[in-house]
Amino acid sequence: MINIGIIGCGNIARSRHIPEYDSNSDCVLTGYYNPNTAKAEEMADRYGGKVYASAEALLAEPMIDAVSVCTSNDSHAALSIAAMRAGKHVLCEKPMACSLSEAEEMVRVAKETGRLLMIGLNQRFMPAHTEAKEYLERGVIGKVLSFRTTFGHGGPEMFMKVKDMNSWFFRKEKAAMGAMADLGVHKIDLIHYLLGERTVRVSARLNTLDKRSDSGELISVDDNAICLMETESGALGTVTASWTYYGRPDNSTVLFGSKGIMRLYDDPEHSLIINLADGNVITGRASPMDFRAPSGVIDSWIESIKAGRVLEADGESALDAMKTVFAAISSSETGNCIKI
Ligand SMILES: NC(=O)c1ccc[n+]([C@@H]2O[C@H](COP(=O)([O-])OP(=O)(O)OC[C@H]3O[C@@H](n4cnc5c(N)ncnc54)[C@H](O)[C@@H]3O)[C@@H](O)[C@H]2O)c1
Structure with a gap:
């Protein structure tokens, strides 16, 4: 035990x-x-x-x-x-x-x-994402050439029992970073996981556009970020992270491959849908996204401890995702494209 x-x-x-x-x-x-x-x-x-x-x-x-x-x-x-x-x-x-x-x-x-x-x-454990990985490994959409991935919702206050705009989430000294690190890191890691490649170049812009503390000042971390990434094979894509999607959240990813397009949590009916260049359509098994469903993280963690090695989302892969986040911040501050 x-x-x-x-x-x-x-x-x-x-x-x-x-x-x-x-x-x-x-x-x-x-x-x-x-x-x-x-x-x-x-x-x-x-x-x-x-x-x-x-x-x-x-x-x-x-x-x-x-x-x-x-x-x-x-x-x-x-x-x-x-x-x-x-x-x-x-x-x-x-x-x-x-x-x-x-x-x-x-x-x-x-x-x-x-x-x-x-x-x-x-995000690595979400059913449509694990299923997507299987299709990608079988080469169903060919080589991924470009992608777009987004994680946006109404902000951390949506998950608080009592809305607190002075929460640590909105203060740089406690949170260090905002939407890009909070949500964008999930999607950067997802792209690394799906493509089996790391990011090599980043251009990004992070802004604080809307969220204010109780005293009315803009919060001290970003509430919106858009990041242009290039992976090891040259695939190009965008990662969008936002705390100001005040209606329905967006947690979607679209991969554009040499043989077709794969949509993940992007289609209202199908969590995974592939439109192939030859006209065929594949729909996945995964059910619609359910935030109340178990994350799968803990079961994988316990299996990792039993196996004596981290099966998924180890420190090294998280470090790769964080390198991209820090490069995005640096790009936004300097206006430069950052090589990792
Ligand atoms: N994986 C995900 O999708 C996901 C979702 C939500 C939050 N998170 C992350 O989880 C972390 C916590 O977020 P949360 O929403 O639970 O925040 P929270 O504010 O609800 O909870 C944080 C808790 O940590 C306690 N705490 C603060 N400093 C501590 C310390 N030094 N030692 C022990 N306890 C301390 C606080 O008192 C508080 O109870 C954040 O880093 C957040 O980014 C991840």
Whole structure:
């Protein structure tokens, strides 16, 4: 039985990590830490396990094998590194870190300590995306020449019990980055996963257009970003990330290949649909997107721990996605195309 500790008992821990661990018969929820202890106590009462007075106390618990780091972005790297040094395997939420050097250090410490490091890049596990990967590997749409991918919704406040425009999500000192790192990183990682290629060049523009704190000032991180990417094979595409899609969210990806076009979560009826150049149409098995469905991250993480290697979304692939995010920020600041 794998003993799990939870660091940070906010929205993602409560809605995804904790219930998904609870449903997995190979692990047990053993401990929780949150600065506001009431949140940790609520989880311990509901799911069992002990509340710790600090992250250090939780990490010093010999019984705990692995932790989920579900805190605000500013503490991801330090907590993950401390956890690996304390002998724990780490599943850390995205974005993995606030700077390139922090992200690189996380990967380095994973290697040095021999601990597993996975990042919560859950788009890899969405049914139409795993199905798409199968079609791509079989060459059904040929070579991917270009793509567009978008993740936009009304912003983090949509998921808060009480709307808080002064939340850490909107403050640079806690979040470091906005929509591009929060949502864009998912889509960059998805493109890397689907194409099996990394990004080599980036031009981007990040702006804060609409979101304001309670005092009426624009928030200090980007709420919209558009990034032009070139992958290793020369495929060109755009990644759009937005916190200001105030109607229906857009979580779609379209891949334009030499033999056809694949649409993922783009068609109202079919989560995966392929229009081939010869006129044939293939529709996938995946059902429509359902945000209440289990993410698949935790089951894969538990299988990874059992296997002794990260099966999907390891620290290195997350680092590749973050390199693209940081290049996009740098491109927006300098006006230059950034080579990675
Ligand atoms: N994979 C996804 O799709 C996805 C979705 C939502 C959020 N997230 C990520 O998960 C992380 C948390 O987001 P959230 O929506 O749960 O935020 P949240 O504000 O609801 O929860 C964060 C929790 O962490 C606690 N915390 C802050 N600093 C801490 C520290 N040093 N030690 C322990 N606890 C600490 C806070 O008290 C809070 O309870 C963010 O990095 C976010 O980007 C990922």
